[in-house]
Amino acid sequence: MTKIRVHEYAKKVNKSSKEVIEELGKMNVEVTNHMSTIDPGSAEKLDKKFSPANNNKSTTKSSPRPQGQNSNRPQGQTQTGNRPQSQTGNRPQGQSNNRPQGQNGSRSQGQSQTSNNRSQSGQSANRPQGQNSNRPQGQTGNRPQGQGNNTNRPQGQSTNRPATAGSNTSQGGQNRPNQGPSSQNRQGGGGNRRGGRPPARGINQGRRRHRPANPMPKVEKPLPEKITFYESLSVGELANKLGREPSEIIKKLFLLGVMATINQELDKDAIELICAEYDVEVEEEIRIDVTDLEIYFEDPDSDEDEAESATEAIERPPVVTIMGHVDHGKTTLLDSIRDTKVTQGEAGGITQHIGAYQIESNGKKITFLDTPGHAAFTTMRARGAKVTDLTILVVAADDGVMPQTVEAISHAKAAEVPIIVAVNKMDKPSANPDRVMQELTEHGLVPEAWGGDTIFVPISALKGEGIDQLIEMILLVAEVGELKADPKVRAKGTVIEAQLDRGRGAVATLLVQDGTLHVGDPIVVGNTYGRVRAMINDVGRRVKEVGPSAPVEITGLSNVPQAGDRFVVFKDEKTARQIGETRAGEAIQEQRTEKARVTLDNLFEQMKEGEMKEINLIVKADVQGTVEAMAASLMKIDVEGVNVKIIHTGAGAINESDISLAAASNAIVIGFNVRPDVNAKRAADEEGVDVRLHRVIYKVVEEIESAMKGLLDPEFEEKVIGQVEVRETFKVSKVGTIAGSYVTDGKISRDSGVRIYRDNIMIFEGELDTLKRFKDDAKEVAKGYECGITIKNFNDIKEGDIIEAYIMQEVKRV
C-alpha cells in the first residue's frame, strides 16, 4: 500500500484533515499538516478508526470539536455536486425551512434533517453519497446559522439537540447492520449528527437520559412498628402507612379472599389481617366528639378540668312526673302539692309556671315536673332525656283504670321508672279503692297489702288529704334509689320547656341534673348556645346559682331550644360557641337528610296504603306547650279517609328550614302567635309554601279541617244547562224514537243528563244516547237550533215533551 497524504486520506474517509491529523496524533504518528503523508500501517489503523462501522464512535469523539464542522463543509460541498438533483432540490427547502428559526435552529435542523433523510429513503443507489449527501445538507443547512451560533453557544446546541439527536442515534444504531435504505438514512442521520455535531452529543445525552430508567434495585421502606387508624382505611392509605405498594396490599387481600381496589375502604378486621401479615401492630383511634352532649352525661370525666373539680356526689332531690287518665286529678294534685308546700317559707313568692317546681318537706326537696301526662314524658324520653326518677300514677277511685292509665303504666315501665299509685278522689262517696287496686294488679301493679311491692296512697287532691303521706312515700322511694349528684362540677341537665319571649328573647326552663348552674355560665343547650344572663326560680325569684334537681328559667340563649334537649356548661364562652355552632350546623344537615327521609316515607306509605291520603303539617308556636296542644288538637281531626301527619313542631318563629322542609314534604306550615322571619317569608313566596298564621286554636283546627275536606273525593252538584222542546218524533227501526227538537234555552251537550217532563211532570230521567245536527253527531247544540235526540233506554218520547239538560259539576266541600 502506497503512502497517502493526510488530505487525500481525509477526503477518502470523508473526514477533515484536522480530524485525521488529530487521530494520527492519538496514534502517536507524527504529522505536521494536511500535506504530510501517512504510512500504510497508520492508514490501516485509521481505516479501522474511520471505517463505517466506527463512524458513530469517531463522530461521537470528534463531534465536540467545533472545527469539525468547518472542515466538513468543503467536503460536503464537493459532494453536493454528486448528489442527484432531487436531493439538491430537497435540500434548499429543508435549509430554508430550518434557517429562519434562529437560535432554535439546531433542534429544528435536526428535525428537518430527519425528515430529509426520510424523504430520501428511496435513494439506496446513492448511499455512500447519501451518507455524505445528507451530511452536507445538514452541514450546509446548519452552518450558516450554525457557524454563527456555534461560536457563541456550544451549550445552546447541546441543550437544544438531545431529543431529535437521541432518536436518530438509536435508529442508526439499530439499523446499521442491515445496510438497507432505512439504515442508509439512519447513517445519513448519523452523518447529520456528525456534520451538525450537536446531535452527536445528544447521543450521549440520550443515553444518559435513559440511564435513570434502568431499574434501580428497589429498597423497601422499613415497616413501621405500629400503625393507627380511625374507623377505617382505604387500601391506598393502608399501603402508605405500611410503606408498601398498594398492589402488594391488593394481592395480599386477594389471597385472603378479599377483592379490593385501591380506594376500597377496609374495615378493622381486614386492616388487622393485613398488618398481621407484616407483623405490624394496629391500634384503632377513638376520637371523642366534643359536640356530642350525651358524652358529658355518660362519662363525666370526658371534660378533663371538670374531673379535677369533681368531689364526691351527694344526695339530690328526686324528680317526679305525674301521669294518669284524663280528669283523674293530675293538675289538681300538682296544684295541691304546690299550694301546700311551695309557699311555705317563700312568703311573697309568686308561683311561676315554668314547667317544674320544687317543694320542701322535712328539709328534703322534691322536684315535680309541671306538665302532667305521658305525652311530655314520652317526648323527653324520645329525645333521649332521662329526667324522671319517679312517677305518680293518679287513678280516680270512682273511675278506676282507664285507657290512659294503662298507657301511663307502659311508659313508666319502658323507662324503668318506679311507680307510686295515688288513688285520688277518695272524698267521693262513689270511691272504690279496692276496685282500683284490683284493676291495677291486672297490669302488674300489686299493692304491698296484697303481697306486691307497689305503693298505693289514697288521697283527695281536691281536699289536700293524703298529700303528706304521698310526699313521704316519694322521699322513701327516692332514698332507696340513692339519687346522687355532684354540686361542685359544671352544670348539665335537660330542657323542660322553652319559648320565645317578646321582651326577653329565648327563655328556657332547665332542670339541673348534675353540678351547679351559675349566672354567667357559658352554656350549650341543644343546638343553641349562650351565656346564662339571668335565672328565675319556680317562685319567681332571681337566683345566682342552682344545684342538682332544681328547675330554673334562664335567658341569654341565642335561639329557642326544644323540650328534652340536653344542656352542658363549658369552661369558656368560646368553647360553648364553637360547640353550639357546630351542633346547629349539624342539625340543619340532619334536617335536610330527614327531608329526604320524609319524602321516602311518604312514598312508602302511599304504596302501602294505596289510595290513602294525608296532609303534612309543620306546627310552630310561641311556647312549646302550645305547640304540643296544637299538635294534639290537629291529630284529633277526623275527616274520613285523610290522615294528619305532623312532620315537625317547634317553638319560635317560622324559619327558612321550616319552609324548606315544607317544600320538600308538600306540607302546610301553621304558625300560632308567631310569624315567619324575613328569610322564611321570602323562601315561602319562592317555593309557594302555604303558611297559615293564627291566634286562636280552634280556627287553626277549623281551617285544616276544611282543607282536609277539600282533599276528599270531589262532591258533585247538578247544574241545569238548557231546555229543549220536542217538536216531532220519528220512529226508526234499530234506532228507536228520534225526537226532532228545538233548543229553547241554554244548550244541550252530548254528555248531559236529561229529564223529560210532560205537562210539567217528570216522566223519565236518564242519559242522552245520540245528539245530532242533521245527520252529523254534535257535541253540543245551542239555543235557537234544531237537533235530533235519542234517549238511552227510553222510546216513549212525544211531541210537546220538554227535555231538561243538566250536567254534574264538582263543588268544593265546606
Ligand SMILES: Nc1nc2c(ncn2[C@@H]2O[C@H](COP(=O)(O)OP(=O)(O)OP(=O)(O)O)[C@@H](O)[C@H]2O)c(=O)[nH]1
Ligand atoms: N271530688 C274530687 N274531685 C277531684 C279531685 N281531684 C280532682 N278533682 C276534680 O276532677 C276534675 C279533673 O281534675 P284535673 O286535675 O283537671 O284532672 P286532670 O287529670 O289534670 O285532667 P286533664 O288535665 O284533663 O288530663 C276537676 O273538676 C277536679 O276538681 C278529688 O280529689 N276529689
